[in-house]
Amino acid sequence: xxxxxxxxxxxxxxxxxxxxxxxxxxxxxxxxxxxxxxxxxxxxxxxxxxxxxxxxxxxxxxxxxxxxxxxxxxxxxxxxxxxxxxxxxxxxxxxxxxxxxxxxxxxxxxxxxxxxxxxxxxxxxxxxxxxxxxxxxxxxxxxxxxxxxxxxxxxxxxxxxxxxxxxxxxxxxxxxxxxxxxxxxxxxxx
Amino acid sequence: xxxxxxxxxxxxxxxxxxxxxxxxxxxxxxxxxxxxxxxxxxxxxxxxxxxxxxxxxxxxxxxxxxxxxxxxxxxxxxxxxxxxxxxxxxxxxxxxxxxxxxxxxxxxxxxxxxxxxxxxxxxxxxxxxxxxxxxx
Numbered sequence: 001x002x003x004x005x006x007x008x009x010x011x012x013x014x015x016x017x018x019x020x021x022x023x024x025x026x027x028x029x030x031x032x033x034x035x036x037x038x039x040x041x042x043x044x045x046x047x048x049x050x051x052x053x054x055x056x057x058x059x060x061x062x063x064x065x066x067x068x069x070x071x072x073x074x075x076x077x078x079x080x081x082x083x084x085x086x087x088x089x090x091x092x093x094x095x096x097x098x099x100x101x102x103x104x105x106x107x108x109x110x111x112x113x114x115x116x117x118x119x120x121x122x123x124x125x126x127x128x129x130x131x132x133x134x135x136x137x138x139x140x141x142x143x144x145x146x147x148x149x150x151x152x153x154x155x156x157x158x159x160x161x162x163x164x165x166x167x168x169x170x171x172x173x174x175x176x177x178x179x180x181x182x183x184x185x186x187x188x189x190x
Numbered sequence: 191x192x193x194x195x196x197x198x199x200x201x202x203x204x205x206x207x208x209x210x211x212x213x214x215x216x217x218x219x220x221x222x223x224x225x226x227x228x229x230x231x232x233x234x235x236x237x238x239x240x241x242x243x244x245x246x247x248x249x250x251x252x253x254x255x256x257x258x259x260x261x262x263x264x265x266x267x268x269x270x271x272x273x274x275x276x277x278x279x280x281x282x283x284x285x286x287x288x289x290x291x292x293x294x295x296x297x298x299x300x301x302x303x304x305x306x307x308x309x310x311x312x313x314x315x316x317x318x319x320x321x322x323x324x325x326x
Contacts, residue, residue: 019238033238035238041238046208048208053213106237106238107235107237107250108235109233109234109235110233111231111232112231112232112233112234113229113232114213114214114229114230115229116214116227116228116230117227118227140247140248140251144244144305148202
């Protein structure tokens, strides 16, 4: 197994032979993912951030994000490089994100930890926006399906279950394009 | 629930590169305490690729959900021989292989990850030939 290259000088850019991931101190999210070529898979111009925490509450129109990040290099090679970002977050005592690359692996692993407080409101991790021109989204609902195209007329569009090339081994609920939680959380008495 | 007049549920999805993972939603109208506290991890993995490959995407997801199990072995111990070999259309993958309940055979499950008919060949080696074949 080949070893990781050393981390970049600013300490926030883990790199291996496949991938370069850049974290952004200003937005605390992932600012860039490059896969061996100059094309960036992350659209950093989107204000929602990539892998950002959003606390939507009952009103998705006014969400709040995490704040006051503290960056720490957790692993610095040669097999694993990871950066831990701990932040304050509404609705939680603590929100941490670990971004990890492994030598010889062409994937980015993300471990987000929510230390939940007593709030009953909704929390969302945003993965917008991938910068894939004319990208097609497929959802692994055992067989692969494409939203809208493969859905029955009466099926919900407010949320979906998934597991895709962006895959989440634990969490299997997502919405597309916009947070649509208000559709059922508006009248919750909490 | 929501007001179906002023806030109707979405009727369509517009193609988008945005994904929102609902890490928590406590607004299920069921009989448990909604404001439970504590640390909850959420794992995600991203793998950039060129052209979409349904089999690779499927195997990537399965590999993360069902990671290889590490077991100790003795020094110099040889690996077990393969029970079978799957050839043919790469869209066909093995999703499970396990001993039957009576211990007299194996149950193999294949899955065509594509939306097109696909053919594959099973080479059983010394494990004999399949006795039953079911299509789901």
